[in-house]
Amino acid sequence: KAGVTQTPRYLIKTRGQQVTLSCSPISGHRSVSWYQQTPGQGLQFLFEYFSETQRNKRNFPGRFSGRQFSNSRSEMNVSTLELGDSALYLCASSLDRGDYGYTFGSGTRLTVV
Amino acid sequence: AQSVSQHNHHVILSEAASLELGCNYSYGGTVNLFWYVQYPGQHLQLLLKYFSGDPLVKGIKGFEAEFIKSKFSFNLRKPSVQWSDTAEYFCAVIVARDDKIIFGKGTRLHILP
Numbered sequence: 001k002a003g004v005t006q007t008p009r010y011l012i013k014t015r016g017q018q019v020t021l022s023c024s025p026i027s028g029h030r031s032v033s034w035y036q037q038t039p040g041q042g043l044q045f046l047f048e049y050f051s052e053t054q055r056n057k058r059n060f061p062g063r064f065s066g067r068q069f070s071n072s073r074s075e076m077n078v079s080t081l082e083l084g085d086s087a088l089y090l091c092a093s094s095l096d097r098g099d100y101g102y103t104f105g106s107g108t109r110l111t112v113v
Numbered sequence: 114a115q116s117v118s119q120h121n122h123h124v125i126l127s128e129a130a131s132l133e134l135g136c137n138y139s140y141g142g143t144v145n146l147f148w149y150v151q152y153p154g155q156h157l158q159l160l161l162k163y164f165s166g167d168p169l170v171k172g173i174k175g176f177e178a179e180f181i182k183s184k185f186s187f188n189l190r191k192p193s194v195q196w197s198d199t200a201e202y203f204c205a206v207i208v209a210r211d212d213k214i215i216f217g218k219g220t221r222l223h224i225l226p
Contacts (some may be wrong), residue, residue: 045214
């Protein structure tokens with residue numbers, strides 16, 4: 001079966017712009033979670049969506065937001081980009097809320113210049 | 114705040130050597146524990162997970178991990194490593210109360226042929 005698909009793979013944006021990243025979970029998976037990976041901070045959980053509802057958002061600025069559609073696909077939006085937002089953004093899907101059997105995508109590499 | 118520590122940032126071993134990667138977490142309540150692996154150029158994959166029951170968990174590719182509650186540890190082991198085990202390994206914890214996953218900073222393992 002197809003894995004978790006993230007688009008685009010690479011993105012270059014300038015400071016102040018906004019960006020939308022997309023994640024298509026494995027078919028049948030209803031939970032999608034987002035992560036930021038940087039060399040300094042490592043892999044950090046951002047938030048999770050289940051049944052189109054956000055749950056468990058970590059302490060990230062309000063510039064980071066997202067949504068989930070009825071087909072479980074999810075988008076993450078970052079507004080007013082800062083240089084420090086440069087990172088690999090990963091999404092993971094799991095069958096159900098609290099399943100924890102995460103399958104990760106390959107990520108979107110965002111560079112802010 | 115809860116945290117996960119992987120004390121070895123970089124480990125270099127020869128093939129057939131035994132491996133133990135340390136992972137400690139800082140929460141005294143109920144936790145779910147994971148080890149993920151990221152091979153060069155590939156996405157994160159789940160190696161093994163512990164939710165409850167036998168504290169010795171066996172995962173894929175000959176890896177195992179032991180949950181020692183008194184030491185807040187979940188060390189990863191493999192009796193004889195192979196060159197193909199070269200990868201980055203991440204320990205992760207979900208605190209049941211918070212339901213958010215926290216990753217360690219990762220350990221880069223390099224196996225010499």
